[in-house]
Each structure stands twice: as C-alpha cells, then as structure tokens.
Amino acid sequence: MAKLHGTSRSRSARSLWALEELGVNYEHNPMPTTDAKSAAHLKLNPNGHVPVLEDDGVTVWESMAINLYLADKYGQGSLWPSDPAGRADVYKWSFFAMTEVEPHLITLLRNRVMNAPDQRDEKAALAAIEALKAPMNALEESLKGKEYLLGKNFTIADLNVAAVMSWIPMMKLDLSAWPNVSAWLQKCLGREANKKVRGLK
Ligand SMILES: N[C@@H](CCC(=O)N[C@@H](CS)C(=O)NCC(=O)O)C(=O)O
Missing domain, CATH: 3.40.30.10 (Glutaredoxin)
Known part of the structure; x- marks a missing residue:
C-alpha cells in the first residue's frame, strides 16, 4: 500500500x-x-x-x-493527460509553480504571517507582491476562456499550481487584478479532496 x-x-x-x-x-x-x-x-x-x-x-x-x-x-x-503535448503542459505548469510562484509566496508568508512581528520585513513582502505580478499575469492570460489550465478538465497541472497557491487565502493577497486566476483558484481549492486533506493531521 x-x-x-x-x-x-x-x-x-x-x-x-x-x-x-x-x-x-x-x-x-x-x-x-x-x-x-x-x-x-x-x-x-x-x-x-x-x-x-x-x-x-x-x-x-x-x-x-x-x-x-x-x-x-x-x-x-x-488527472494525467494521454498525449505528450498535454503532459508537456503538466510539466510546464508544475515547474512554473515551483520556480516562478513558490519562492515569492514563501517570502510573503514569512514576512506577513510566520515570522514574529519584530522579525518581519515589509519591504521584502512588498517586493514579493511585485514579483508575483508577472506569473499571475501569465496564469490569467492562460486561463482566459478556459475552465482549467489544459482546457475543460481538472488535471494534475491544476492541482499542482493551486496547491502551491493554497497559501494565498491565508495571506489575504488581493487577486482582484486577476479575475480568472481568482475564480479558478477558488474552484480548485473548493474540491472535496482538498477540503478533506485540510481536516487531516
Ligand atoms: N521542495 C520540497 C520542499 C520540502 C520542504 O521544505 N518541506 C518542509 C515542510 S513544508 C520540511 O520538511 N521542513 C522540515 C525541515 O526542513 O527540517 C518539496 O516541495 O517537497
């Protein structure tokens, strides 16, 4: 097992x-x-x-x-696309999440939530928010007219990107400039499987 x-x-x-x-x-x-x-x-x-x-x-x-x-x-x-082009998209979005998004979210998390108040660096937090604009724009554009990153169906690409971005609601980061991203993220994080995990130890 x-x-x-x-x-x-x-x-x-x-x-x-x-x-x-x-x-x-x-x-x-x-x-x-x-x-x-x-x-x-x-x-x-x-x-x-x-x-x-x-x-x-x-x-x-x-x-x-x-x-x-x-x-x-x-x-x-x-969740796994049957064609190489679909799988290329899966790899692309997964590496995007880890390299273009996660480091800035970690900086934000540390300096807005995790560190003791006197250890927080608001300048670093604001720089991270600025750095997130480019990947958010890329995501927004890619989600235009689509339900999910690869089209009509939820795949492991959505899960991987949304899982990395699942810290965003906790940080109350304003996503109003990216309505497609905001709606997509809510839809992904609202899935039963994710809600179940949040209740695990
Ligand atoms: N890139 C790794 C990062 C793993 C990682 O840093 N995990 C943290 C928890 S979120 C950890 O194990 N921290 C314990 C430690 O560093 O001692 C991944 O995505 O799996």
Missing part, C-alpha cells in the same frame, strides 16, 4: 490532495516537520524534508515529483 509521510500542515498537503483526488488506498504518517531530520527519515529523504511517498518499493521525495508520479501511475484517463 502507498504510504505518505508528512503532516497535512506542510507541503505534504499537496501530495495528500493528489492521493485523495486519485482515490488511492494509502496510509498516512502525519509526521511533524520537526522530525524530518531524524536518522530514520533521512534514510527516506536525504534532504530531511516532507513529503515522502513510498509505493511498491519506490521512494519519491519533492512534492511535485510525487504528484507527477501518482498522476502517471493512478490517473490515466483522469
């Missing part, structure tokens, strides 16, 4: 969402991030991070890699 290590209050939520969405029978080890550097966990992921997936003798770390693996293995005919 597949086993996912990592509390839902971490990036593990991304892979728990994929497991739930795909209807995979899995075991969840809700390991806190404070245990990620334990000797036992370092054997699974030498980076000392969660999430980690174990599945049929395969060990995968990096949330996006886990989700691409899961969608490929369990999502044929649903």
